[in-house]
Amino acid sequence: MKINARGLVVDNSDKWIYKIFGMDCIAPVDFDNAIESGEDLEIDINSNGGSVNAGSDIYTKLRAYKGKVTINITGLAASSASVIAMAGDQVNISPVGRIMIHNTTSGGVGDYHDMDKISEILKTANESLANAYEGKTGISRDEILDMMDKETWLTADRAVELGFADSIMSGKNQEPELVASLGSPLPKAVIAKFKDLMDENEELKKHASVVKFNFDETMLRNALDDAIKKYQESSEPKNQGLKCLTIVRQSLVIVRCFFRMTKYTQKFKLDLIQEYLDTGCSQRWIENKYSLPKDTLKKWWTVYNLKGPEGLKLRHFKRKFTVDFKLRVINYYLNNDVSMSKVAASHNLLCSQISIWLKLFMEGGSEALKPKKKGRPSKMSKMTKKDARKILKKESDEIAALKSELRQVKMERDILKKSLTLFGPSKPRRKQ
DSSP: OEEEEESEEOOGGGHHHHHHTTOOEEOGGGGHHHHHHOSOEEEEEEEOOBOHHHHHHHHHHHHHOSSOEEEEEEEEEETHHHHHHTTOSEEEEOTTOEEEEOOOOOOOOSOHHHHHHHHHHHHHHHHHHHHHHHHHHOOOHHHHHHHHHHTEEEOHHHHHHHTSOSEEOOTTTOOOOOOSSOOOOOOHHHHHHHHHHHHHHHHHHHHEEEOOOOOOHHHHHHHHHHHHHHHHHOOOHHHHHHHHHHHHHHHHHHHHHHHTTEEEOHHHHHHHHHHHHHHOOOHHHHHHHTTOOTTHHHHHHHHHHHHGGGGGSOOOSOOOOOHHHHHHHHHHHHHSSOOHHHHHHHTTOOHHHHHHHHHHHHHHGGGGGSOOOOSOOOSSOOOOHHHHHHHHHHHHHHHHHHHHHHHHHHHHHHHHHHHHHHHOSOOOOOOO
């Protein structure tokens, strides 16, 4: 049986999120069915490594397997993926394949005692992983630990020479796949956020029928890729999770907006009403229990009392109201001693609709209740070519008259200037 082991090595509990986004990964659970089959295993590895615990789990399962295990390193077996490769009875490596071994890494927060503790844990992990390399190659433990300490990269020839691989694969039958870059696993905080979101979605599915909504998964995937890039580039451990989550949270807001578009089924409404009757709890308490907006159960209870279960059915069409219907609703509300909420429930309306109709009726009468034309009103009235010619002719005549008047004023001004030049300004006469 053949197994393709590509992508990051992850724990079983984290595999689901990689599957959602179509990202390759390797988890211990991937090997369970193959091991149960009892057949010989052929495993193609091309991985940057990942979780030490997951890699150790896979290595242990393969070493304990009674059938033959053949490992083919088609591209890269780095870090914990190189540990998995050491579990093969026969390890083949592509002519362009590589193996990388190094010290385990981790991050932590605390005082110097905590840092000493983490350092001790990392040293212990190195010792444990060295067992796998030592068992395969026969190289002494000190030499192995020294190679890990220096972060050693091995070509195919060097890997066979040192015993990390048994043979080089034939180039004719092998199509190597090389990784583009060393990746980083998804931050645990990001995985936790998505896990909470999926749990919330499952809870909503139990009670609601969701409105169809074409959600762009590419949008979320791009946001996640951007978050991983920020996570890799960050040099300050305290800010890694924050920088990553800030970007991913923006995409989660979009998803949560989608969840808010939920319409509740008739069965869910009836179940809550029955719970209200059986338990004696307040309506607000039940609304809080199921995270419903305020007065939601109150509205359902009012409709149920007026129309029974039929009134709680979902409407799958947009209603249009005539002027006569609006007037009947307003007349019923004004001439009967009932609250607006009861009028709304009896007519299967919203209180806000009745309130708007009432305000329009008070301000403009029945004419104001007529539906308005959609779109922006035209700023210019339509005119024919004949009307346009008349307006242009009128404007042309006005312009000609203004020009004539302007010429006359200019002539009078010129005559006045000439007279002042020839005779000078006139002197005022003295009174006798």
